[in-house]
Amino acid sequence: MGDVKREIERKYEAAPGTGLPDLTGVAGTARSVPRGVAELDAVYHDTEDFRLAAGSVTLRRRTGGDDEGWHVKFPVGPHVRDEIRAPLSDTLPDALADLIRSRVRGRPVVPVARLLSSRDVHHLVDDGGRLLAELSVDTVLAERLTGDGAGATAEWTEIEVELADHVDPAYLDAVEERLAAAGVRPSADASKLARALAETAPGERPAQTVREAPAPGTAGEQVLAYVRRQIGTIVTLDPAVRRDLPDAVHRMRVAIRRLRGILKTGRKILDRAVTDPIGAELKWLGAELGTARDHEVLEARLLRSVDGVEPTLLLGPVRGRLERWGAAERAGARRRIVAVLDGERHLALLDTLDALLADPPLLPAAGEDAAGTLARAVLKDHDRLAARVHHALDLPPGHDRDLAMHEARKAAKRTRYASEAARPALGKPAKRLAQRVKAVQSLLGDHQDGVVAREALRALAVHAHGAGESAFTWGLLYGREEEAAARLEHELPHVWARASGAGLRAALKS
Structure with a gap:
């Protein structure tokens, strides 16, 4: 089945060159430790009518960083997703193909977007050096690979704060308060892919024939x-x-x-x-x-x-x-x-x-x-x-x-x-x-x-x-x-x- 990781994270809008506020003292945060910049190259896959995206499911093949490979993510709740990982390969691993079968049902899964991210990573730690969360500032270049918007690009900068294992989720609330005080606002999109699709082909919808809905209250x-x-x-x-x-x-x-x-x-x-x-x-x-x-x-x-x-x-x-x-x-x-x-x-x-x-x-x-x-x-x-x-x-x-x-x-x-x-x-x-x-x-x-x-x-x-x-x-x-x-x-x-x-x-x- 592959490795499974429960992601609890929040995303925020950031203008290019946005400086991070001082998070010292936030819910036990002692310091922010720079961890360097990683260059990530992720190709997201879906059916041509975006059946995975319609269910808030993402499938990607990513190189760069410390978790290269195939990743499929399923929503669990607000700001919570399960990520199942498989080793890097040229084709989609069978174990992950099985997990998306109920969504795609035999339809081809093709590359739909490529996202190049320059990720500036910081570790938020307590007095004992225990990791509380990973904060990253991502500069993203997205390219649409399929559909009417093929070839279109979009760029943005965002901040991600991902909770470390075994840390109270309330910690993210405290970090969000400090970010809000510095003028940093939550992202309107649930994922990078959602934003990439929206900005490279705004208004596009999967073709579907639906009978007129019954009147409200009936x-x-x-x-x-x-x-x-x-x-x-x-x-x-x-x-x-x-x-x-x-x-x-x-x-x-x-x-x-x-x-x-x-x-x-x-x-x-x-x-x-x-x-x-x-x-x-x-x-x-x-x-x-x-x-x-x-x-x-x-x-x-x-x-x-x-x-x-x-x-x-x-x-x-x-x-x-x-x-x-x-x-x-x-x-x-x-x-x-x-x-x-x-x-x-x-x-x-x-x-x-x-x-x-x-x-x-x-x-x-x-x-x-x-x-x-x-x-x-x-x-x-x-x-x-x-x-x-x-x-x-x-x-x-x-x-x-x-x-x-x-x-x-x-x-x-x-x-x-x-x-x-x-x-x-x-x-x-x-x-x-x-x-x-x-x-x-x-x-x-x-x-x-x-x-x-x-x-x-x-x-x-x-x-x-x-x-x-x-x-x-x-x-x-x-x-x-x-x-x-x-x-x-x-x-x-x-x-x-x-x-x-x-x-x-x-x-x-x-």
């Missing part, structure tokens, strides 16, 4: 805004999943579920003939991503259960068998996820989602008032949830009730996501409904996790028995899961009552 506008956010999240998280970042798979699956949910809820707003096939593909992708994640959650649950067993009741190699089972299940899961993301089916789905936004299949109801239309859609989902909860509670404990509660859980997710999507139009009533339905969803989710855990415990017990080991502890854990399920089933009517009040439904209608 149901179509609200639904499409929610759809657009979820699609953006799916595309953005693709490289995070590839990098195996914490919670990335879970967050992508949540975005997939939210998107599936709103496509179902909005069937009177977006044509089902178009959205149902998309929903089926989203279901496939979520299931592919879910295999490893679901097992991870299950394994953690069983390990916690084993930790809660009194030592005298741990008969046989319980933990060892559980850990071996977990390792066997995890083997190959990572490769499978990456293979799915690299596959043509996934990339085709991303193209289909782009097409959905470019030419949304709006029905007449899309032009209606958002509040009334979305309230009716949310209440319809709520009615479906009510029917499934009551059906589950009417069944005796056992397999059929377990299945019914799982179906109720899926209906709870859909209602919750519909409420979230409707919140801009419906306000606090939608927020309250989402919160209360989330409590129902959580309870039903705990119940389903217990059902899956019992299935796994039974299989582990069978294997232990077959190997001549005691199955006592596995049976004990199975019984405890049954007790937990019974408690949740007893609590469900009380939790559901809070999410089904007549006052809450009336507030949505008003």
Whole structure:
């Protein structure tokens, strides 16, 4: 994957010859140590329609300085980016090509701009010589390499302050105050590339055909805004999943579920003939991503259960068998996820989602008032949830009730996501409904996790028995899961009552 560096930095405008203010005493700064001038030559790459730049992603090949090589940068938050580095080579390394695949999708990546920077570097250090931040004054010459502005150039000077590792980000606030007092102002551009593209071809936009957007305040506008956010999240998280970042798979699956949910809820707003096939593909992708994640959650649950067993009741190699089972299940899961993301089916789905936004299949109801239309859609989902909860509670404990509660859980997710999507139009009533339905969803989710855990415990017990080991502890854990399920089933009517009040439904209608 290459080296990864978390960059926390800020950029400032500077006129040629700008002098740096004295930063001594700023948040523990003892002195500024000159580190010399480096000459940097960076060629930035993108597709011809700037798909990387549209997502605030930059890809460059740079020579000069102490970090020569290929760099791809992903935005993490305000002033924060992750930079993944690969050694210098003539062609884009495969590891970095994989990380931008969800953006470029097979389109050629070509040089779009060359930036020559003369970087005057200073280290801001404390009394003990510890590095607090690196401050540089960059004199930049940018040349456009592609598009209508090919050959155009731009020049500017800017100041960068990059926080050192393990230093409180508040340090940058203090430096910024001192710079502001000296008349130095934050840059209007997020990156050098963004400024280079803007100044060498002002007004240029990627060619794109987009149907006229629905009018403000309409149901179509609200639904499409929610759809657009979820699609953006799916595309953005693709490289995070590839990098195996914490919670990335879970967050992508949540975005997939939210998107599936709103496509179902909005069937009177977006044509089902178009959205149902998309929903089926989203279901496939979520299931592919879910295999490893679901097992991870299950394994953690069983390990916690084993930790809660009194030592005298741990008969046989319980933990060892559980850990071996977990390792066997995890083997190959990572490769499978990456293979799915690299596959043509996934990339085709991303193209289909782009097409959905470019030419949304709006029905007449899309032009209606958002509040009334979305309230009716949310209440319809709520009615479906009510029917499934009551059906589950009417069944005796056992397999059929377990299945019914799982179906109720899926209906709870859909209602919750519909409420979230409707919140801009419906306000606090939608927020309250989402919160209360989330409590129902959580309870039903705990119940389903217990059902899956019992299935796994039974299989582990069978294997232990077959190997001549005691199955006592596995049976004990199975019984405890049954007790937990019974408690949740007893609590469900009380939790559901809070999410089904007549006052809450009336507030949505008003």
